[in-house]
Amino acid sequence: MSKTNPGHFFEDFQLGQELVHATPRTVTEGDGALYTALYGSRFAVSSSAEFARALGFRGAPLDDFLVFHVVFGKTVPDISLNAVANLGYARGRFGVPVYAGDTIRTTSRVIGLKETSSGKTGVVYVNSVGTNQLGEVVCDYVRWVMVHKRDPQTPAPDPVVPDLPERVGPEDLYVPEDLRLAGYDLELAGSPHLWEDYAPGERIDHVDGMTLEEAEHMMATRLWQNTAKVHFNQFEQAGGRFGRRLVYGGHVISLARALSFNGLGNAFRVAAINAGAHANPSFAGDTVHAWSEVLEAAPVPGRDDVGALRLRTVATKDRPCATFPHKDTDGRFLPEVVLDLDYWVLMPRHAALG
Structure with missing residues (x-):
């Protein structure tokens, strides 16, 4: 019996399947510093603890998309290791702020399956939820991804495509209860x-x-523990569709x-x-x-x-x-x-x- 994980192929997914993703991640101030080094983000709330505390945060929360990347990265070995392409997102909501020292874990549920017309791939719809060490939701989103079939002759499941909203309603947006914007400083914010x-x-x-830059996108992929071969394995990608890493x-x-x-x-x-x-x-x-x-x-x-x-x-x-x-x-x-x-x-x- 093989001890390695080849990743899921399309026929391995089942409607309603629950996936508990490995490797919880404790995020640190180092993650925030690396995020700034990679992207140069200048938003004051995630840059300055003093600015953030003046608004009711307990410190500078980590950037929301940093949180998204951590949550997303956990899902790759189970969902998109054998992907052709990540096709889209919907119904994504950010929850409680994440601070250095918080531990994030991710679970996913398969909510849709549809074989493509070629018979060689299928589209998998998943709802992934990231939570902190207290069980509070930090990020909850749907994505759909095209995944290779292990065997094109495998019969296709009945197609199920979830009905997804065009947008998240304003009434469903999470606003931190302790947020107090009277202390917001426009000069320090820069606009x-x-x-x-x-x-x-x-x-x-x-x-x-x-x-x-090659080094930066490679560092980012490893930072988020994203194991998709299309991003980091030049040996395999050299003979692929583009001949280089995406x-x-x-x-x-x-x-x-x-x-x-x-x-x-x-x-x-x-x-x-x-x-x-x-x-x-x-x-x-x-x-x-x-x-x-x-x-x-x-x-x-x-x-x-x-x-x-x-x-x-x-x-x-x-x-x-x-x-x-x-x-x-x-x-x-x-x-x-x-x-x-x-x-x-x-x-x-x-x-x-x-």
């Missing part, structure tokens, strides 16, 4: 623009670009979020992921740019000091975003587009600052 200053339909070019899609998400500081500096917390697509592959040497469109501006029920902005952030490679297009006339992503992410952020309102 004068608050929730009321953004309007649906507005588009923001985040101006800056950041070039992907950059982990979450790496691009974090770069786009970091770039969005220039124009959205007071979006102090990511609250939810409504949808997302890794439109085209990214490789070392590509330069990532980003722009965002405001899709909705929603008040947070029961709060007059914080509002929610629903954003669509599009990241491109080797194409500045001044002209903003991302799809052709047939509605297909342009080849330069690498990310299309629909998500909610929290932002102070003018009432909070008097």
Whole structure:
């Protein structure tokens, strides 16, 4: 009997299957420092313990997408080790803040299965939940991934595709109970623009670009303990479709979020992921740019000091975003587009600052 884990193939998944992922991870201040080194994020709440404490946090919470990467990385050996591609996200919600010293673990449940028309692969839908050492939810999301079949002749299960919402409702966004925004310092945050200053339909070019480096995307993949071969095994990828390692899609998400500081500096917390697509592959040497469109501006029920902005952030490679297009006339992503992410952020309102 083999003692190694070859990963799950499509026919190994069953509807309703519960997966308890190995290797809980205690996150540290070192993780936060490495995250800054990799992406250059400048949001004040996760950069300054004093700034965060003034708002009611017990210290600087770790970046929300750092938490997402840790939760996601736990799932890879069981869900996407034999993946062709990660296809999308939905119904993602961030829960209680995560601080250095917290321990994160992840479980997943299979909620959908559908063989592809080729008969060689299938799409697996999973709901993954990350919790801290107290059992509190830190991140809860759905993703779907195309996975190889071990044997194309294996009969396909009856297709089940879950009915997923277009977006997380503003009433379902988690706002920390102790959050007090009267102490929010606009000068230290680096932006004068608050929730009321953004309007649906507005588009923001985040101006800056950041070039992907081989060493950095490899370090990030290992940091999140992501074992997907397409990201770190050049020996196997040399003969594959692209002949080189793909950059982990979450790496691009974090770069786009970091770039969005220039124009959205007071979006102090990511609250939810409504949808997302890794439109085209990214490789070392590509330069990532980003722009965002405001899709909705929603008040947070029961709060007059914080509002929610629903954003669509599009990241491109080797194409500045001044002209903003991302799809052709047939509605297909342009080849330069690498990310299309629909998500909610929290932002102070003018009432909070008097």
